[in-house]
Structure formats: C-alpha cells, structure tokens
Amino acid sequence: MFQIPRGTRDFTPEEMQKRRYLENSIKATFQIFGYKEVQTPTFETLDLFTAKSGEGVIEEIYSFKDKGGRDLALRPELTAPVIRFYVDKLQMEPKPLKLFYFGNCFRYDRPQKGRYREFMQAGCEILGTDTPEAYAELIAMAYTILKNVGLKDVKLNIGNLNILSSLFENLKISKDEQKQLIPLIDKLQFDDVFSLLQDCGVEKKVAEDFLEILQTSDIKKITKVIEKDESAKKELTYLEKILNFLEKSFNIKNYQIKMSIVRGLDYYKGTVFEIDAPSLGAEKQLCGGGAYELVPLFGGKETPTAGFAIGFDRTLLALETEKYDFPSTKIKVYVIPVNEETIDKSLEIVQNLRTQGVTTDIDLLRRGIGKSLKYASSINVEKAIIVGPKELEQNSVTIRDMKSGEQKTVKINDVENALD
Amino acid sequence: MFQIPRGTRDFTPEEMQKRRYLENSIKATFQIFGYKEVQTPTFETLDLFTAKSGEGVIEEIYSFKDKGGRDLALRPELTAPVIRFYVDKLQMEPKPLKLFYFGNCFRYDRPQKGRYREFMQAGCEILGTDTPEAYAELIAMAYTILKNVGLKDVKLNIGNLNILSSLFENLKISKDEQKQLIPLIDKLQFDDVFSLLQDCGVEKKVAEDFLEILQTSDIKKITKVIEKDESAKKELTYLEKILNFLEKSFNIKNYQIKMSIVRGLDYYKGTVFEIDAPSLGAEKQLCGGGAYELVPLFGGKETPTAGFAIGFDRTLLALETEKYDFPSTKIKVYVIPVNEETIDKSLEIVQNLRTQGVTTDIDLLRRGIGKSLKYASSINVEKAIIVGPKELEQNSVTIRDMKSGEQKTVKINDVENALD
Numbered sequence: 001m002f003q004i005p006r007g008t009r010d011f012t013p014e015e016m017q018k019r020r021y022l023e024n025s026i027k028a029t030f031q032i033f034g035y036k037e038v039q040t041p042t043f044e045t046l047d048l049f050t051a052k053s054g055e056g057v058i059e060e061i062y063s064f065k066d067k068g069g070r071d072l073a074l075r076p077e078l079t080a081p082v083i084r085f086y087v088d089k090l091q092m093e094p095k096p097l098k099l100f101y102f103g104n105c106f107r108y109d110r111p112q113k114g115r116y117r118e119f120m121q122a123g124c125e126i127l128g129t130d131t132p133e134a135y136a137e138l139i140a141m142a143y144t145i146l147k148n149v150g151l152k153d154v155k156l157n158i159g160n161l162n163i164l165s166s167l168f169e170n171l172k173i174s175k176d177e178q179k180q181l182i183p184l185i186d187k188l189q190f191d192d193v194f195s196l197l198q199d200c201g202v203e204k205k206v207a208e209d210f211l212e213i214l215q216t217s218d219i220k221k222i223t224k225v226i227e228k229d230e231s232a233k234k235e236l237t238y239l240e241k242i243l244n245f246l247e248k249s250f251n252i253k254n255y256q257i258k259m260s261i262v263r264g265l266d267y268y269k270g271t272v273f274e275i276d277a278p279s280l281g282a283e284k285q286l287c288g289g290g291a292y293e294l295v296p297l298f299g300g301k302e303t304p305t306a307g308f309a310i311g312f313d314r315t316l317l318a319l320e321t322e323k324y325d326f327p328s329t330k331i332k333v334y335v336i337p338v339n340e341e342t343i344d345k346s347l348e349i350v351q352n353l354r355t356q357g358v359t360t361d362i363d364l365l366r367r368g369i370g371k372s373l374k375y376a377s378s379i380n381v382e383k384a385i386i387v388g389p390k391e392l393e394q395n396s397v398t399i400r401d402m403k404s405g406e407q408k409t410v411k412i413n414d415v416e417n418a419l420d
Numbered sequence: 421m422f423q424i425p426r427g428t429r430d431f432t433p434e435e436m437q438k439r440r441y442l443e444n445s446i447k448a449t450f451q452i453f454g455y456k457e458v459q460t461p462t463f464e465t466l467d468l469f470t471a472k473s474g475e476g477v478i479e480e481i482y483s484f485k486d487k488g489g490r491d492l493a494l495r496p497e498l499t500a501p502v503i504r505f506y507v508d509k510l511q512m513e514p515k516p517l518k519l520f521y522f523g524n525c526f527r528y529d530r531p532q533k534g535r536y537r538e539f540m541q542a543g544c545e546i547l548g549t550d551t552p553e554a555y556a557e558l559i560a561m562a563y564t565i566l567k568n569v570g571l572k573d574v575k576l577n578i579g580n581l582n583i584l585s586s587l588f589e590n591l592k593i594s595k596d597e598q599k600q601l602i603p604l605i606d607k608l609q610f611d612d613v614f615s616l617l618q619d620c621g622v623e624k625k626v627a628e629d630f631l632e633i634l635q636t637s638d639i640k641k642i643t644k645v646i647e648k649d650e651s652a653k654k655e656l657t658y659l660e661k662i663l664n665f666l667e668k669s670f671n672i673k674n675y676q677i678k679m680s681i682v683r684g685l686d687y688y689k690g691t692v693f694e695i696d697a698p699s700l701g702a703e704k705q706l707c708g709g710g711a712y713e714l715v716p717l718f719g720g721k722e723t724p725t726a727g728f729a730i731g732f733d734r735t736l737l738a739l740e741t742e743k744y745d746f747p748s749t750k751i752k753v754y755v756i757p758v759n760e761e762t763i764d765k766s767l768e769i770v771q772n773l774r775t776q777g778v779t780t781d782i783d784l785l786r787r788g789i790g791k792s793l794k795y796a797s798s799i800n801v802e803k804a805i806i807v808g809p810k811e812l813e814q815n816s817v818t819i820r821d822m823k824s825g826e827q828k829t830v831k832i833n834d835v836e837n838a839l840d
Contacts, residue, residue, distance in 0.1 A: 001507065001718055001719025002464075002465060002467065002468045002471070002504045002507075002508075002718055002719070003465065003508075004460075004461065004464075004504070004505075004508065005461060005463060005464060005465060005486065005490075005492055006486070006488070008461035008462075008463070009461065010458070010459070010460050010461070010505040010508070010509060011458060011459040011460075012458065012509070012510070013456035013457060013458060013519070016456070016457040016458060016459055017457075019459075020457065031749055031779060032774045032777065032778075032779050032780070033774060033781075034751050034779065034780065034781030034782075036433035036436070037433060037436040037437075037440065038430070038431060038432065038433060038436060039430070039431040039436055039439075040424075040430050040431075041424065041425060041428035041429065041430070041538050042428075042462060042494075042524055042526075042538055043425060043428070043482075043494075043538075044422075044424075044425060045422060045423065045425060047422065048422045051422070062463075062484060062486075063484070064482060064483070064484035066425065066426070066482075066528075067528065068426070070425075072425055074462075074463075084422045084424070085424075085430040087421065087422075088422075088423075088424065088430070089430060089432070090432075094795060094798065094799070095785065096784050096785060098781075099433070104462055106462075108486075108487065118461050118462055118463075126784075128785070129784045129785050131784055131785065131786060133763050133767060133782075133784055134784040136767070137767065137782070137784065140771070144774075244764070245763070245764060245767055248764050248768070249763075249764045249765075249766075249767030249768040249770075249771060250767065250768075250771050251771070298421055298422055299421025299422070329451055331454050343553050343665070343669075344664070344665060344668050344669045345669075346669075347553060347556070347557065347665055347669030347670065348668070348669040348670075350669075351560070351669055351670050351671070354452045354453060354564075357452065358452075359451060359452050359454065360452070360454065361453075361454030361518075362454075362553075362557070364516050364546075364549045364551055364553055364554040364557065365515065365516060365548070365549050365551065366551060375514060378514065379514070
C-alpha cells in the first residue's frame with residue numbers, strides 16, 4: 001500500500017548487523033588515532049553547499065523552504081557542514097583539531113546500481129596543521145581504517161595537485177584547455193590527452209614528459225622531468241617527506257604515486273589520495289581525500305585543513321565481495337515454558353540470564369515444546385531451556401544443547417553455569 | 421557567515437561522547453532482550469504519516485516534492501516507517517518479531533527549550549503476540565533500559581485504554597464529549613472533569629467512582645467500581661496478569677496504576693504505559709508506549725502490535741540533571757618529538773601503541789617540549805613520551821607521568837609495558 005521512496009533503502013536486522021560492525025570498526029580506528037566524533041544537522045541552509053560547490057550542485061540536492069521562507073537542503077556531503085560548525089563554534093579549540101563523523105547524505109539523481117538517494121558517509125578533518133607528518137598520519141589512518149575493517153585488497157594512490165597545476169602553467173595550458181584535459185586524465189585516456197596537448201601547441205617531447213609523469217609511479221622519473229620547475233620541486237620534496245613517514249614510521253609500502261588524480265582539482269590543494277578496492281571493478285573508489293581550503297570561504301580565520309571521506313556502502317560492498325565473515329550477535333538461549341503455569345518462572349530465569357549479560361529470548365506465543373524447539377533451532381540458538389511443571393517441583397529445568405540434542409536436568413540456581 | 425538552521429544542533433566531541441554512551445547502552449539492553457535493529461530512510465512519502473495521524477500532522481512536517489512530483493516528508497516519528505517496512509518486507513518472518521531502531525526525526529514547530537526541529541528517538545515494536553507475558557516483557561524492557569543507562573529516579577505508570585473506553589461507553593459519554601474530557605484528564609484537572617461529567621448528565625456517585633478510577637493506584641478499588649462491566653473486567657484481569665509477571669518475574673514493583681494515561685487514545689489500544697523522570701519537572705516523560713493497530717491500515721495482515729518510543733534528548737537531559745558520570749574515551753598517551761629528526765621514530769612509536777589498542781596522539785605542529793607538555797596536560801593524558809635525539813641513540817625515550825611529573829628513561833621495546 002505504501003511504498004518506500006525511490007532510491008532509498010530499508011535495512012533488515014542482518015544488514016544492520018553488518019552496518020553496525022563496519023561503523024564501530026571505523027569509529028574505533030578514528031579514536032585510536034586521537035580523532036573525536038562530531039555531528040551536524042541532517043539539513044543545512046542551501047547557500048552553504050552552493051558556496052562550496054557552485055550553483056550547479058542545486059540540481060542534485062533535495063531542497064525545501066522552512067517556515068521563514070529560507071532555502072534548506074538535505075546535506076549532500078559532510079565537509080561543508082563540519083567546517084561551518086568549526087567556523088561557528090570550534091575556532092578557539094587547541095590545534096590541531098582532529099574531527100571525525102558519520103552521517104547520512106542525500107543525492108537527488110537517478111538511482112542506479114550501488115548509488116542511492118540516501119547514503120552514509122564516514123569522514124574526518126584535521127585543522128590547524130600542514131606538516132608532512134600530519135598528512136602522512138592522515139593517509140595512514142585512512143589506509144588503516146580500511147585494513148582494520150577486514151579488507152584484504154585495497155590500493156592506495158597518492159598524488160599532488162600543485163605539481164600538476166605547476167606543470168599546466170609551465171606548459172601554458174589555459175584554464176579552458178585544462179577543463180578539457182582533466183576529464184580525459186581522470187579516465188586515464190592518455191592517447192586523447194596526448195592529442196589534445198599537441199592541439200594546444202605543446203611540443204611532442206614535452207607532451208611525452210607530461211604523460212610520463214601522469215603514468216609513472218617512480219618518483220625519480222618525476223623528479224627528472226620537473227627539475228627546472230622550482231615550485232613543482234618544492235611540492236615534490238614535501239611529498240617525498242610524506243612518503244618517507246608512510247614507509248618508515250607507518251610501515252605502509254604498497255602505495256602508488258599517481259599524478260593523474262585530478263578529481264576535485266577546484267577544491268583540493270596539494271596532497272591528494274585515493275583508496276580503491278579493485279574487487280569492485282569500475283566503481284572501486286572507497287576513499288578520497290587531501291588538503292583543501294574552505295575555512296576562509298566560510299568566514300573563518302585561514303588555517304590548513306585536510307580530510308577524507310569513506311563511502312560506507314561501497315566499503316560494505318567490498319567486504320561482501322571479499323566474502324568477509326561478519327560477526328553477528330546471536331540469541332544464545334531460548335527459554336520454553338511447557339505450559340501457562342510455568343511462564344512466570346520461565347520469565348524469571350530469562351530475566352536472571354539477561355541481567356548476567358546473556359542474550360536470551362523466550363516463547364511469547366505459548367506454542368508448546370515442539371514448535372518452540374523448531375523455532376529455537378531455526379534461529380540457531382546454542383541452548384534451549386525447557387521449563388516443565390514436574391521439574392519445577394524440584395526447582396529444576398531441562399537444558400537442551402541444540403547442536404548435539406543432548407539434554408540434562410539442572411537446578412535453577414545452576415542454570416547459568418550449566419550453559420557453558 | 422553561514423548559520424546553522426533554526427532549531428537544529430551541532431554536537432561537540434564532549435556531547436557526542438555522551439550521546440554515543442547513551443545510544444550504546446540502550447542498544448545493549450534491546451539486544452539482550454532479543455530485539456534486532458532495523459533502519460528505514462530519513463524521508464518517506466507524506467501519505468504514510470497522514471494515514472497514521474490524519475491531515476493535521478502536515479502542519480508539523482517538513483515536506484518537499486521529489487523529481488516525480490511526489491510529496492515526501494522528513495519523518496516525524498519512527499513507528500509508521502517501521503510498520504511500512506514490516507508490511508512491505510517482513511510479514512513472512514517468524515513471529516513474534518522484535519525490532520528496535522534509532523533515528524533522527526523532524527518536527528516543524530516553533531523551537532523552544534528542550535524541543536528541537538531535529539531530534540533523536542529510540543524505539544521498538546513487537547509484532548505477532550499479545551500475551552500478557554509479551555507485554556510484561558515489553559514494559560520491563562523499557563524500564564530496564566532506563567535503569568541500565570544509569571538513571572536513578574524513574575517512575576513507571578501503567579494504564580489501560582480499553583477500560584477507559586468501556587467506562588466512557590457505560591457512562592454514555594459521546595465521542596464529542598470524550599474529546600473535551602480527554603485533555604482535562606491528561607492534565608489531571610479532575611475538578612474540571614467532575615464538572616464536565618455532571619454537565620454531561622452523569623450522576624454524582626457515578627462521576628465520583630469514575631474519578632476514583634482515574635486517580636487511584638489501587639487495583640482493588642478499580643475492580644470494585646467496574647465489577648458489573650464485563651468488558652472492563654476482562655481487560656482488568658489481563659492487566660493483572662501483566663502486573664503479576666512484572667512483580668514476580670521481573671522484580672519490578674515500584675510502578676503505579678494510572679488510568680488517566682489518555683495520550684494517544686485514538687492510536688493506542690489496551691495496555692499503555694509511560695516512564696517519567698521526575699527530576700525534569702513539567703517535561704518529564706521519557707518513554708511512552710503500548711499496544712496499537714497500524715498493520716491493517718498499511719495494507720498488512722492483521723497482527724497484534726505493541727511498542728514504545730524513548731526520547732533520546734530528554735533521557736540525556738535526565739542523566740545530566742542527575743549528574744550522571746558519563747564514561748569518556750580519553751587520549752592516553754601523547755608523544756612529543758623533541759626536534760624534526762625524531763619525528764619518524766616518534767610516529768613509529770605512536771603507530772606501535774595504536775596497533776596495541778592504546779589511544780595515542782602526537783604533536784603534529786613541531787611546537788617543542790614546553791608547549792607540547794602544556795597541551796598534553798590540557799587534554800588530560802596519562803603519559804607523555806618525549807623522544808629526544810640523545811635518548812634515541814640508546815634506543816630509549818623518556819616517559820613522563822603527567823599526574824606525578826615523574827620521568828623515567830625506557831628502551832623503545834619496553835615502552836608499552838612501561839605505560840602501566
């Protein structure tokens with residue numbers, strides 16, 4: 001009769017167990033790295049998001065008016081709200097400020113496989129430092145989060161947008177030409193990049209060098225090509241320090257230099273990184289982040305900022321693709337009152353077990369032993385406790401091991417011990 | 421520059437720690453009672469809520485249109501979405517189905533003290549049983565949740581709307597007259613109730629008996645007044661069974677019978693209950709629940725349903741009012757590189773501690789020993805680890821106990837043990 005809104009989801013208990021596992025695992029890693037959780041409202045004023053991402057973003061946003069006629073928007077992402085929060089209330093906190101968050105975000109586009117109109121993001125921001133060790137730690141944390149949730153196969157790529165910008169400048173590529181080049185670089189269509197560079201009047205050798213930088217993971221080759229570009233060289237030295245910390249201090253060696261990371265070029269500045277799950281095919285990016293500037297735009301005092309976002313749903317999908325064995329909280333004990341007269345004693349036994357921290361359920365339908373045992377078996381409980389009137393006269397109950405089928409009679413006072 | 425939307429909130433790390441503590445505590449009790457978590461979207465089609473609560477609810481709802489022109493609504497409560505979910509996808513699950521959930525809800529009214537436009541609710545539904553033991557367990561769980569979160573002073577009130585309805589019928593009170601009476605009963609304005617009953621032509625003695633039932637917590641007095649009302653008597657017997665289980669099996673004795681619970685009379689049926697925190701004064705209700713009918717209205721096969729909702733913010737407020745000592749996750753160790761040369765080794769020590777599960781942070785601003793120790797002290801860490809070049813030559817670092825000020829030099833390999 002009533003439909004769920006298009007592009008949104010209900011989550012069953014089985015799905016929620018997986019989602020809570022993932023959330024708690026991500027949270028634990030954030031916390032161990034000294035990050036602290038914050039939360040912002042589900043909606044913000046629309047102008048917050050247009051200020052960050054331009055008017056074009058409106059098309060993809062759920063917006064509505066409040067009673068004061070102000071335009072509100074269901075948040076499409078979480079960085080803008082958190083930076084608004086920072087500018088509003090957290091600027092005086094000691095630096096660096098390390099914040100993490102989880103939140104549902106909303107995207108008003110056509111639903112397609114793996115893309116939903118409501119989806120969850122995890123993310124973080126570090127404010128107030130831009131030392132290489134700070135960014136090394138940030139990247140190491142993103143990587144550690146995805147390893148700690150249980151993913152086996154993740155690929156870390158690190159780039160630097162300032163080097164790319166510097167190269168564009170040296171090659172005298174105009175902003176308009178950059179706009180044509182960037183989508184091609186993003187899609188790794190290097191033949192097309194080469195043609196377009198030549199159309200822009202770039203010499204063949206120079207264009208080849210540029211393509212080499214985009215495609216190599218060998219930092220020495222990059223150094224060689226940019227050796228006369230002071231600005232790019234400075235950035236590269238900075239990048240090398242980050243990589244050095246990653247390798248030596250965090251023991252993360254299997255990353256790739258990837259200068260072709262260009263997504264968000266108008267937003268990120270300097271160091272950028274992505275983490276992919278190759279098992280997911282085309283839609284493989286789980287995490288993206290880097291240094292960016294947003295605080296001054298939102299009216300705050302300029303301060304270095306960096307952060308990353310993790311696609312919660314895609315990370316879950318990657319775990320499922322790797323057939324990760326999610327932990328589940330099962331009902332351990334099922335109590336069966338044999339007849340109406342034993343219900344009160346049964347509830348008392350249930351209550352005692354629960355107080356001891358044992359997840360326990362009880363037949364609340366008076367369906368009798370046969371059906372109750374069948375149900376207990378269907379939900380995979382370890383033990384059933386059968387509370388019959390005869391045994392009760394002796395202050396005893398029957399404990400049945402649901403796997404072996406073995407039964408024993410125990411005193412009520414000994415029930416808890418007899419369950420192990 | 422950008423404002424948070426009126427009536428909504430940002431939560432600082434300190435507030436989030438409290439909120440997560442409360443959420444996790446509530447969740448743990450739900451789970452130990454065999455309830456399983458579900459989640460539904462943040463918005464639904466508007467007609468879902470008008471079907472449940474009437475057109476009047478629109479005024480208090482944030483609504484907007486999707487691209488297909490359909491009216492959507494930010495959910496004002498969670499029962500309607502969960503029952504939609506049940507009808508849609510869970511009807512074939514084994515009964516009873518015990519579901520719990522957390523979710524942000526939205527209310528489009530004038531913000532006032534303690535009332536926000538976005539607020540969190542915790543709640544649950546049990547579907548497929550209406551035995552007295554099921555409802556006793558439901559009420560016991562609500563009470564246990566609020567005790568387990570750490571509240572000392574909560575008051576449980578239990579009523580029954582069918583008894584009240586039966587009394588209205590016997591007194592020949594019309595529906596219109598009931599509508600006038602109910603708000604007065606809700607506000608405990610019994611003198612006004614008495615006057616109005618007399619205006620309705622109810623005999624003085626009968627009106628007095630009715631008022632007695634509304635005000636007494638003595639079930640024997642109620643029994644005496646309704647002894648000729650077969651329908652009310654049946655309900656009372658049922659209520660007595662619930663109370664019996666509560667007292668004997670769940671050991672919950674400090675409840676009150678309260679027949680004046682009338683809120684939601686058009687929605688709830690039969691057993692109803694409320695739990696208050698007297699410390700909160702006028703706005704003291706933390707939890708409300710009972711049996712209700714919604715499944716057939718949503719197109720599902722008729723099945724008994726009951727549930728309750730807990731006001732998350734108000735429960736938090738009650739804990740704060742009782743000066744509850746919330747647990748907090750602190751940074752335990754702060755690592756201080758004395759100069760640039762010791763940063764990589766410092767990060768390595770940090771990384772090792774984090775891998776061992778020790779929440780550790782490090783100076784990422786190169787601010788030197790003095791300022792770093794001051795910062796470490798301001799965030800209340802237990803130990804600072806000072807990594808200096810001389811000690812490093814001996815593979816050692818200095819560990820400082822931040823409380824006593826005591827310092828000792830230890831080998832890097834022994835750092836973890838030396839922290840205890």
